Amino acid sequence: MRITCIARVAAGLIAWAPLALFAGSGAVAAPAKPYARMAPVDAYLMDRGQEIALARSAAPRSISRDATVLVLTRTGYETAVTGTNGFVCWVARSFSGATDWPERWNPKVRAAGCDNPQAARTITEIAKLRTAMTLTGHADAEVAERIKAALRTGKIPPLASGSMCYMMSKSSYLSDDGGHNLAHVMFYVPFKDGADWGANATGSPLFGGNYWFYSPDHQAEASAFPPLSVLLVGVSTWSDGTPAAMPSM
Template identity: 50%
Template sequence: MKQDAGRLKIGVMLSMLLATAVAECSAAQNPQHAYPSMAPLSQYLMGDRDAEIAMARSAAPKAISGEATIMVLGPHGYVTAVQGKNGFVCMVDRSWSAQFDFPEFWNPKLRGPTCFNPQAARSILPITYKRTELALAGQSSSQIMEGIKTAFARKQLPPLEPGAMCYMMSKQAYLNDGAGHWMPHLMFYMPLEADWGADLPGSPIMLNPQFQVPEKIKVFMVPAGKWSDGTPAPVM
């Protein structure tokens, strides 16, 4: 009897281990199922405020970020950690700033140090704040998208300003599980009808679908060639 009980126990343990392995393998092969919903808030927050400030500043060269306003994420949204002087605003984006069909929309590991120029700080950053507000309120990705649509319809979000752009040149960026730190780049926010020849053969410009739906903003990305500290970046 003891031997049978022991064999049964071992069999159950092996079954549990096999089920866990299958689940992990499935998640690896199907990343769209790896982050089905928001993780606990603590996983998106950075416990070290100074580290988040430094990461935010690393988005752009010191000549820009050194005088910029710095925002950090708290339990109820982004708050001002350092008041700047040059109109630029640097912060660390979280995963819910991505396009709504992105498989890693809720990936808590994502960190996107970004430094917005004054035009983008006035017209793009409010979108980030609104998405963050809705995410921290427990909304699903589809509910956040509807919330953004409603906010634009009610003119609660400002229109895109000409000349809006941002720097994303940090070595510390982690943009998704596949690309990891990827490459330093600049992003330019344009109306949907803008055509820069993005993604065409030989073109250095890439199209980021981040804000095409529902914000109706095209985001063009241009490789920067160097990290914010001036060191050469690897060619991807």
């Protein structure tokens, strides 16, 4: 169960919209939110060299050594290393994604990912925009409208076929739930859910979730965005080649 929960979180961490399977029935009063508000910005920042190393650890060295690397600053992500292979490695923070995730303001989250060229043109750009606007004090509604406008006008291009991300860092921290990490790769697909791929079915190696929101209570809001899902497959090694536990449903 621990690995399953982490997989559900990880399925949305680059998109930052973990599976709605986390949502409770509401029959029991929910405990006080441990991360009710944003921590001081310094709590989310890292030493620049350490952040570059963590970002590169998302993918095997054969990929990440030639990738562009982003680092977080007080006003958003900036390019620390310009790569040559089109991949973009970066360390996501808890507020880089879904606004309804319970751990949205968790300062411990350090989710290393390496987007391939197709994903970098769309997914990375969405996360960069969302992060920059959040750090500079914009309301969630403003952020959502800016993302919609960027997608509508082509400032951020539509998702390309074959978009995917490596999340194989041994040193990531994805969530307070369970063991905090999971070696996996993710695929971004332009449809509402992963049923056509068998995602989340008993015994299936695929986990899936909506990109835009954590909870199914936001169907109306999600429908205002282009259909976008995240599909996750656990892998048996970390990026350095050492064994990693495999997820199970």
